[in-house]
Amino acid sequence: xxxxxxxxxxxxxxxxxxxxxxxxxxxxxxxxxxxxxxxxxxxxxxxxxxxxxxxxxxxxxxxxxxxxxxxxxxxxxxxxxxxxxxxxxxxxxxxxxxxxxxxxxxxxxxxxxxxxxxxxxxxxxxxxxxxxxxxxxxxxxxxxxxxxxxxxxxxxxxxxxxxxxxxxxxxxxxxxxxxxxxxxxxxxxxxxxxxxxxxxxxxxxxxxxxxxxxxxxxxxxxxxxxxxxxxxxxxxxxxxxxxxxxxxxxxxxxxxxxxxxxxxxxxxxxxxxxxxxxxxxxxxxxxxxxxxxxxxxxxxxxxxxxxxxxxxxxxxxxxxxxxxxxxxxxxxxxxxxxxxxxxxxxxxxx
Amino acid sequence: xxxxxxxxxxxxxxxxxxxxxxxxxxxxxxxxxxxxxxxxxxxxxxxxxxxxxxxxxxxxxxxxxxxxxxxxxxxxxxxxxxxxxxxxxxxxxxxxxxxxxxxxxxxxxxxxxxxxxxxxxxxxxxxxxxxxxxxxxxxxxxxxxxxxxxxxxxxxxxxxxxxx
Amino acid sequence: xxxxxxxxxxxxxxxxxxxxxxxxxxxxxxxxxxxxxxxxxxxxxxxxxxxxxxxxxxxxxxxxxxxxxxxxxxxxxxxxxxxxxxxxxxxxxxxxxxxxxxxxxxxxxxxxxxxxxxxxxxxxxxxxxxxxxxxxxxxxxxxxxxxxxxxxxxxxxxxxxxxxxxxxxxxxxxxxxxxxxxxxxxxxxxxxxxxxxxxxxxxxxxxxxxxxxxxxxxxxxxxxxxxxxxxxxxxxxxxxxxxxxxxxxxxxxxxxxxxxxxxxxxxxxxxxxxxxxxxxxxxxxxxxxxxxxxxxxxxxxxxxxxxxxxxxxxxxxxxxxxxxxxxxxxxxxxxxxxxxxxxxxxxxxxxxxxxxxxxxxxxxxxxx
Numbered sequence: 006x007x008x009x010x011x012x013x014x015x016x017x018x019x020x021x022x023x024x025x026x027x028x029x030x031x032x033x034x035x036x037x038x039x040x041x042x043x044x045x046x047x048x049x050x051x052x053x054x055x056x057x058x059x060x061x062x063x064x065x066x067x068x069x070x071x072x073x074x075x076x077x078x079x080x081x082x083x084x085x086x087x088x089x090x091x092x093x094x095x096x097x098x099x100x101x102x103x104x105x106x107x108x109x110x111x112x113x114x115x116x117x118x119x120x121x122x123x124x125x126x127x128x129x130x131x132x133x134x135x136x137x138x139x140x141x142x143x144x145x146x147x148x149x150x151x152x153x154x155x156x157x158x159x160x161x162x163x164x165x166x167x168x169x170x171x172x173x174x175x176x177x178x179x180x181x182x183x184x185x186x187x188x189x190x191x192x193x194x195x196x197x198x199x200x201x202x203x204x205x206x207x208x209x210x211x212x213x214x215x216x217x218x219x220x221x222x223x224x225x226x227x228x229x230x231x232x233x234x235x236x237x238x239x240x241x242x243x244x245x246x247x248x249x250x251x252x253x254x255x256x257x258x259x260x261x262x263x264x265x266x267x268x269x270x271x272x273x274x275x276x277x278x279x280x281x282x283x284x285x286x287x288x289x290x291x292x293x294x295x296x297x298x299x300x301x302x303x304x305x306x307x308x309x310x311x312x313x314x315x316x317x318x319x320x321x322x323x324x325x326x327x328x329x330x331x332x333x334x335x336x337x338x339x340x341x342x343x344x345x346x347x348x349x350x351x352x353x354x355x
Numbered sequence: 356x357x358x359x360x361x362x363x364x365x366x367x368x369x370x371x372x373x374x375x376x377x378x379x380x381x382x383x384x385x386x387x388x389x390x391x392x393x394x395x396x397x398x399x400x401x402x403x404x405x406x407x408x409x410x411x412x413x414x415x416x417x418x419x420x421x422x423x424x425x426x427x428x429x430x431x432x433x434x435x436x437x438x439x440x441x442x443x444x445x446x447x448x449x450x451x452x453x454x455x456x457x458x459x460x461x462x463x464x465x466x467x468x469x470x471x472x473x474x475x476x477x478x479x480x481x482x483x484x485x486x487x488x489x490x491x492x493x494x495x496x497x498x499x500x501x502x503x504x505x506x507x508x509x510x511x512x513x514x515x516x517x518x519x
Numbered sequence: 520x521x522x523x524x525x526x527x528x529x530x531x532x533x534x535x536x537x538x539x540x541x542x543x544x545x546x547x548x549x550x551x552x553x554x555x556x557x558x559x560x561x562x563x564x565x566x567x568x569x570x571x572x573x574x575x576x577x578x579x580x581x582x583x584x585x586x587x588x589x590x591x592x593x594x595x596x597x598x599x600x601x602x603x604x605x606x607x608x609x610x611x612x613x614x615x616x617x618x619x620x621x622x623x624x625x626x627x628x629x630x631x632x633x634x635x636x637x638x639x640x641x642x643x644x645x646x647x648x649x650x651x652x653x654x655x656x657x658x659x660x661x662x663x664x665x666x667x668x669x670x671x672x673x674x675x676x677x678x679x680x681x682x683x684x685x686x687x688x689x690x691x692x693x694x695x696x697x698x699x700x701x702x703x704x705x706x707x708x709x710x711x712x713x714x715x716x717x718x719x720x721x722x723x724x725x726x727x728x729x730x731x732x733x734x735x736x737x738x739x740x741x742x743x744x745x746x747x748x749x750x751x752x753x754x755x756x757x758x759x760x761x762x763x764x765x766x767x768x769x770x771x772x773x774x775x776x777x778x779x780x781x782x783x784x785x786x787x788x789x790x791x792x793x794x795x796x797x798x799x800x801x802x803x804x805x806x807x808x809x810x811x812x813x814x815x816x817x818x819x820x821x822x823x824x825x826x827x828x829x830x831x832x833x834x835x836x837x838x839x840x841x842x843x844x845x846x847x848x849x850x851x852x853x854x855x856x857x858x859x860x861x862x863x864x865x866x867x868x869x870x871x872x873x874x875x876x877x878x879x880x881x882x883x884x885x886x887x
Contacts, residue, residue, distance in 0.1 A: 053458055054497040054498040055497060058498075058508075059496050063495065091508070099510070103510070105435060331518070337480075346457075353457065
């Protein structure tokens with residue numbers, strides 16, 4: 006019996022970019038030092054009329070097209086984000102009507118900092134395995150918040166990734182998963198606060214590294230993998246350095262991590278960060294490859310997934326749907342003033 | 356200390372003389388905000404171009420019509436129109452209404468969707484000097500109007516040039 | 520055959536009348552028209568586009584009559600957006616022709632300057648399809664610009680050819696004591712003005728003005744120019760699905776009917792007032808009325824001698840929205856008899872009043 010897995014994927018990255026040096030110019034930082042520290046050259050910026058909802062819709066439309074799954078067969082839609090335009094009012098229900106899905110399906114918004122998108126994948130995989138739904142769509146999306154002039158201003162960016170999960174037509178089978186979480190307050194955003202607070206270095210060892218390493222070690226020891234088993238390893242990417250360092254700590258060679266690193270080009274899309282990297286790797290994977298996908302959410306937790314690429318991958322890679330590379334390549338640069346306007350950070354009387 | 360700085364209250368400066376002046380000048384008899392039921396009932400059209408198609412002759416109506424030109428009243432939902440098409444003509448609109456003041460100029464395009472049905476939509480992510488009749492466009496899902504800081508965010512279709 | 524005659528009329532200079540309430544402004548001009556006619560009326564037809572949106576006033580006719588102390592008669596409101604005036608005249612004509620009334624008055628009024636400029640755009644956008652055009656930010660201007668672009672391309676004109684319309688209108692407006700703009704402009708002024716919706720510039724857009732106009736119409740009372748015929752036609756095709764964008768369909772239909780009923784042809788027209796809320800609409804109206812061939816209006820404009828909009832049109836007199844069509848009727852009637860305007864060189868005049876972007880057109884033929 007075939008395993009549950011990823012049937013199709015879709016990534017949407019807004020077309021606009023701001024360069025690290027432009028942000029540094031405004032705030033009096035040394036652009037070279039910033040780029041060296043974060044390994045982020047530029048980041049994506051949503052247009053004035055885009056938000057987490059519109060980005061989720063675009064990513065999900067692409068994922069459905071690539072999967073070739075008719076919308077009537079989708080039984081669940083899960084959206085993980087920390088950029089809901091509404092404090093109270095779901096995105097998932099908007100997706101039902103924008104995608105023309107059935108109304109008698111599970112529609113859920115989830116929040117676990119940057120990990121909720123991946124949690125949707127886990128939840129839907131369970132629903133499919135239990136035979137409760139045929140297909141589900143998991144979306145990780147954010148128009149990430151960062152206070153102007155603060156560390157996050159160099160990385161917080163916008164994008165979304167959607168995965169169609171099911172049992173029929175699987176391009177990447179879900180072989181194993183393992184989760185790890187604890188109360189570790191490394192980063193948060195209070196209700197009503199426009200920007201998150203974070204603990205700078207505290208987001209590293211006790212938070213990102215501990216949880217990811219524990220999740221991967223747990224996975225490896227439970228299922229008997231070796232680092233060499235993974236053709237690709239994709240980690241959550243708050244900056245360009247963290248995924249490289251965590252891979253090194255786990256004994257995973259750099260050449261297996263780098264293909265899935267997109268933060269250098271688009272910044273940290275929070276809930277979409279690891280998933281966009283995963284999608285990019287799926288677009289270059291070959292049948293038989295094994296992919297390690299590890300999400301991370303502050304506060305704090307990490308989910309580790311292992312996928313085994315099937316023969317279907319070639320067909321999906323050729324499907325008439327925009328590729329991640331296409332999204333990465335098509336860009337228009339904006340200056341800091343345009344950036345503030347697009348991100349709705351200029352205070353208006355409304 | 357992790358919390359390095361305190362966030363100032365975002366509501367504290369509401370009611371400054373400048374703000375009061377602008378709010379006053381915006382108070383008019385003009386009904387400014389969309390009706391929520393109006394938005395809600397048009398969601399199939401706004402989100403995914405649901406049209407009507409005549410069961411007798413196949414003619415397609417967008418916006419949806421109740422009766423076909425052929426005389427038939429048997430129209431079914433055509434869910435949904437193609438998402439790709441070509442620009443027939445466009446203009447850059449500088450004089451805009453209240454909801455669009457911060458988005459101007461708007462590019463407004465007449466688009467012929469694959470299959471021949473036309474729609475007028477905003478063209479986004481575009482530079483006007485790179486547009487021309489025949490430019491390939493695709494449908495996108497965007498914010499259309501936002502009812503202030505506390506009201507509803509209303510979405511709908513727009514178009515953007517297809518990037519090679 | 521019964522005849523309907525324009526026996527009295529009055530106009531309020533178009534402008535920014537901040538000091539007056541809408542009912543009083545309409546009542547003042549109606550009172551003057553009644554004095555001009557010297558008759559009592561049995562019914563009032565009110566043409567107004569924006570009384571709810573701008574003034575939060577309904578049953579405007581009752582409040583106008585209250586100001587004048589005219590009791591008991593019925594008052595009807597006719598709303599066809601910026602084409603309300605022509606439609607109200609048509610309704611009044613039918614009420615007289617039916618034999619129900621002997622004398623009625625039509626008063627047109629709107630006060631767009633009671634709201635801010637961006638709100639004027641909101642208000643005017645209500646003539647668009649509210650769900651599928653206005654919602655998305657489209658206005659009469661955006662769609663006129665699309666039509667202008669297609670018209671100019673199809674008929675081989677440059678924008679400079681279209682810019683001549685505004686120059687001519689300002690020239691005419693300078694001679695009209697009721698016009699909002701009473702100054703001439705140069706072609707360079709038009710060409711250097713800002714884009715409002717390219718290719719259209721500031722001078723292609725008629726200013727929204729506060730205005731009021733009234734006419735007293737009587738049946739079988741040969742005491743003024745005669746309304747020979749009226750016709751209103753609606754275009755039931757949404758803008759996006761129209762087969763042609765270089766013509767005004769509703770006008771062509773209404774003009775054909777009105778000419779036929781009046782027994783005249785476009786060659787007989789000596790005075791014409793057309794709805795140039797946007798310059799391109801004026802050009803298309805000239806063609807729709809048969810005063811120039813299809814695609815030939817701008818060539819005719821260049822040749823000179825185009826006897827259209829001696830008032831200066833909406834461009835120079837101003838776009839008083841619902842009041843516009845009543846202004847136009849009075850202007851054509853006065854041009855035929857040489858009152859306030861230079862006397863027209865002929866016996867027939869025609870009014871084109873349009874609502875929305877070719878949604879509805881009224882054509883009124885007036886004769887001596």
